[in-house]
Amino acid sequence: MKVNPNTFKELSTPYYILEEERLRANLELISRVAREAGVEIVLAFKAYALWRTFPIFREYIAATTASSLYEARLGYEEFGSRTHTFTPALTSHEAAGIARCSSHLSFNSLTQFERFKDVVRRENPKISLGLRVNPEYSEVGTELYNPCARGTRFGITAEKLPDRLPDGLDGFHCHCHCESGADVFERTLxxxxxRFSRWFPQLKWINFGGGHLMTRGDYDVNLLIETLNDFRRCYPNLMVILEPGSAFGWQTGPLVSQVMDVVADHGIRTAILNVSFTCHMPDCLEMPYQPAVRNARSLPLSAADGCAVSEHIYRLGGNSCLSGDFMGSWQFGHELEVGENVIFEDMLHYTTVKTTMFNGITHPSIGLLHCDGDLETLREFSYEDYKSRMD
Known part of the structure; x- marks a missing residue:
């Protein structure tokens, strides 16, 4: 189906739209960073896991990163390579399965390492084992997303490490960014x-985790490459790994929704859509942040209070029963009509992987917009998808 990528007027039901041209642009940039910095960059499934698009990814990168058995299986079985895996709590009934699917496995503590090292090595003798460390420094401002916050459950601090690392421990895993810039990485490094360089001679690799938003327009890519090259010159024995998620899916496509109704209370008008913030855009409520809406101007929430109809200001409300399933306010250039499209920009990362079927609300379909303008539907959802979750 040919569609107009500016309006998607051909669509009358909700769709996540992945734009192949934008995805390839991100992949080109990421592969350039990996090549010029001499590092390995892998895709983190926690932000993006649309496996039907893996053939495109395999043209640019060689591996993925997982945080669970199912993600590890997805990487091994569908991407076609073993994953770089970290999980906060490896369990006895999943350890062997994760080991089979992983090339690297980072433990969250020394106790987990000691408990499971022999189990995973028996299952996969070639697996490389690491330990997550906590540098006790992060510039992530939102506490919900700060892995180095006080009392964190992630990683081990330097004072708790022995001078001589246990035999068979090959690497450190350190994650302390969230949509961060290269300057933040430089300071964090x-x-x-x-805190940890005295152990570097004992290691083979170091994983600097995700949150490196190198595909954002204002990101200083050259600084990232310079910083990584400087680090590698200092520690030539270490293979360096980055595992961003958002950077791959950043600005690669919108969520297209439709207006179902317009209601008003105490002078506040809400356009009710056939999508849900809590079900389909959960980070908007968790972060929280107000997404960009195509052809609309974002305003403070209070702007919807008592506004004149002629100002075309609306809250946007989801179609779940959660009272707080709304955001606002936006000013449109016209009165919204039932059936017209409302397009949320940049809705591919941390959405399709986090959607729920709360209230049994139908999921948006997932479509791949090819470079020639043809929209391929990758997935449509049905009642059976909801029912199967209740089995």
Whole structure:
């Protein structure tokens, strides 16, 4: 089906739209960073796991990263390579399965390492084992997403490490970014080196985790490459790994929805859509942040209070029973009509992987917009998808 990528007027039901041209642009940039910095960059499934698009990814990258058995299986079985895996709590009934699917496995603590090292090695003698460390420094401002917050459950601090690392421990895994810039990584790296560099000669690799938003328009890609090259010159024995998620899916496509009704209370008008913030855009409520809406101007929430109809200001409300399933306010250039499209920009990362079927609400379909303008439907959802979750 040919569609107009500006309006998607051909659509009358909700769709996540992945735009192949934008995805390839991100992949080109990421592969350039990996090549020029001499590092490995892998796709983190926690932000993006549309496996039907893996053939495109395999043209640019060689591996993925997982945080669970199912993600590890997805990487091994569908991407076609073993994953770089970290999980906060490896369990006895999943350890062997994760080992089979993983090339690298980072433990969250020394106790987990000691408990499971022999189990995973028996299952996969070639697996490389690591340990997550906590540099006790992060510039992530939202506490919900700060892995180094006080009392964190992630990683081990330097003072708890023995001078001599246990035999068979090959690497460190350190994640302390969220949609961060290269300058943040440069500052964070100084803290990592200060606390952990004395163990670097004992290691084969270091994984600097995700949150490196190198595909964002204002990201200083050259600084990232320079910082990584400087680090590798200092520690030539270490293979360096990055595992961003958002960077791959950043600005690669919208969520297209339709207006179902317009209601008003105490002078506040809400356009009710056939999508849900809590079900389909959960980060908007968790972060929280107000997404961009095509052809609309974002306003403070209070702007919807008592506004004149002629101002075309609306809250946007989801179609679940959660009272807080709304965001606002936006100013449109006209009165919204039932059936017209409302397009949320940049809705591919951390959406399709986090959707729920709360209230039994139908999921948006997933479509791949090819470079020639043809929209291929990758997935449509049905009652059976909802019912199967209740089995």
């Amino acid at each position: 100084a803290h990592i080196e200060e």
